[in-house]
Amino acid sequence: DAGVTQSPTHLIKTRGQQVTLRCSPKSGHDTVSWYQQALGQGPQFIFQYYEEEERQRGNFPDRFSGHQFPNYSSELNVNALLLGDSALYLCASSFGVALGTDTQYFGPGTRLTVL
Amino acid sequence: AQTVTQSQPEMSVQEAETVTLSCTYDTSESDYYLFWYKQPPSRQMILVIRQEAYKQQNATENRFSVNFQKAAKSFSLKISDSQLGDAAMYFCAYQGDDKIIFGKGTRLHILP
Numbered sequence: 077d078a079g080v081t082q083s084p085t086h087l088i089k090t091r092g093q094q095v096t097l098r099c100s101p102k103s104g105h106d107t108v109s110w111y112q113q114a115l116g117q118g119p120q121f122i123f124q125y126y127e128e129e130e131r132q133r134g135n136f137p138d139r140f141s142g143h144q145f146p147n148y149s150s151e152l153n154v155n156a157l158l159l160g161d162s163a164l165y166l167c168a169s170s171f172g173v174a175l176g177t178d179t180q181y182f183g184p185g186t187r188l189t190v191l
Numbered sequence: 192a193q194t195v196t197q198s199q200p201e202m203s204v205q206e207a208e209t210v211t212l213s214c215t216y217d218t219s220e221s222d223y224y225l226f227w228y229k230q231p232p233s234r235q236m237i238l239v240i241r242q243e244a245y246k247q248q249n250a251t252e253n254r255f256s257v258n259f260q261k262a263a264k265s266f267s268l269k270i271s272d273s274q275l276g277d278a279a280m281y282f283c284a285y286q287g288d289d290k291i292i293f294g295k296g297t298r299l300h301i302l303p
Contacts, residue, residue, distance in 0.1 A: 134290060
């Protein structure tokens with residue numbers, strides 16, 4: 077049973093560019109959440125997708141957007157990259173939309189470096 | 192706004208001993224969930240233990256247990272019989288109606 081997978085593992089971009097990160101949820105899960113983890117910090121919630129719609133959102137600007145596909149996989153898009161967007165981006169999957177009612181399983185993350 | 196505070200940036204414990212990691216939170220919600228996650232150097236976040244706020248009984252998972260004090264808004268993690276594999280960053284997290292908030296983490300070192 078495959079767990080949560082993310083691609084790519086590492087990514088280097090320059091300021092102003094756009095980036096797309098991908099996540100495949102654990103088998104049987106239908107909800108995907110994205111987090112940003114800056115170096116030395118705890119993860120910060122970006123948003124959650126369920127039934128192909130954004131259901132919850134943290135305090136992130138509109139430059140951060142996402143998408144969920146019919147197979148429950150998800151993408152995180154970041155436009156107009158800033159140096160401060162350099163971080164580990166974590167994807168977590170769970171079953172059901174209500175936060176907290178099901179255990180989230182995390183992927184290994186994508187390390188984004190913005191130069 | 193909800194906050195989660197982990198006051199111990201780093202801790203060390205001798206192998207086979209017991210260690211307690213502290214976490215306090217602030218919220219006006221009455222129904223919520225609390226978690227401890229472990230993040231080893233491999234970066235993959237692993238759920239250690241989960242507590243529903245409406246349950247008075249403290250959660251336990253093998254060598255891991257919590258001391259949940261709802262009135263004091265405290266949620267500490269006790270690791271018994273510490274093992275070398277327990278070395279990692281530990282994050283306390285609060286999950287309410289519309290958000291999940293993580294603390295800044297405690298780095299736990301296990302001394303052989």
